[in-house]
């Protein structure tokens with residue numbers, strides 16, 4: 001697939017992805033969906049899929065493809081929306097989200113033909129798998145990258161740090177991880193639950209670290225992804241992208257009630273209107 005798309009193209013994809021998230025989450029009815037965690041990382045996921053990653057939706061098993069792991073698997077709406085916008089599966093399947101026998105489950109499961117590389121959702125686990133995939137590529141002399149998106153609350157997990165040490169030991173400079181720094185987790189603000197200086201800690205663990213002040217800005221995201229790909233430090237790469245939980249929908253932004261919730265018709269209509277207003281602003 002041609003990547004390195006224009007900023008404008010990716011901004012449009014990001015907006016379409018937000019709409020897709022609302023459609024899928026609304027279709028889940030009383031099952032509800034993790035709206036806030038998906039909305040915060042849309043530009044990060046869009047930047048990876050439509051600028052950074054070498055992949056081909058027409059050939060999902062392509063051996064040279066870059067791999068993507070959504071370690072914060074509960075934000076699967078962001079992942080599914082990138083896949084549908086890239087053409088990995090038809091749009092009408094979006095309405096099967098969380099339905100019986102659907103591959104669009106509430107946390108990602110492994111369906112490589114639809115672009116889903118790794119099952120994830122048990123926090124910490126996806127990141128460790130991504131480190132293993134990057135090591136496997138090194139051992140086999142394969143040149144692809146592994147991209148991984150994790151949550152800032154997820155960085156409280158011990159497994160993250162075991163895997164982070166191992167990645168440095170194995171010089172996994174083919175690994176580009178992004179922390180979605182939305183400053184909230186499930187039960188509160190991250191600084192109230194575990195006040196971590198993520199930049200200092202990841203650096204201390206030996207990673208090459210960059211901080212993006214606005215992780216909902218496409219240009220900032222794709223610029224830092226480019227920088228990481230051309231870095232020569234030999235270290236694994238970690239981007240801390242400061243984002244807004246629930247970004248783009250007025251009643252979701254920084255509102256923990258929308259970490260996960262069912263969406264009724266009135267909220268659906270409000271969300272659609274908010275996103276339509278964003279589209280008008282952008283044009």
Ligand SMILES: Cc1ncc(C[n+]2csc(CCOP(=O)(O)OP(=O)(O)O)c2C)c(N)n1
Pocket residue numbers: 036037038040072074075121122123124150151152153154155180182184185186187245259
């Ligand atoms: C091992 C594990 N423990 C607990 C959970 C439940 N859980 C789901 S989302 C979440 C909060 C994650 O916060 P963060 O990583 O900051 O992601 P955000 O939702 O803010 O994007 C938790 C604790 C889980 N999925 N896995």
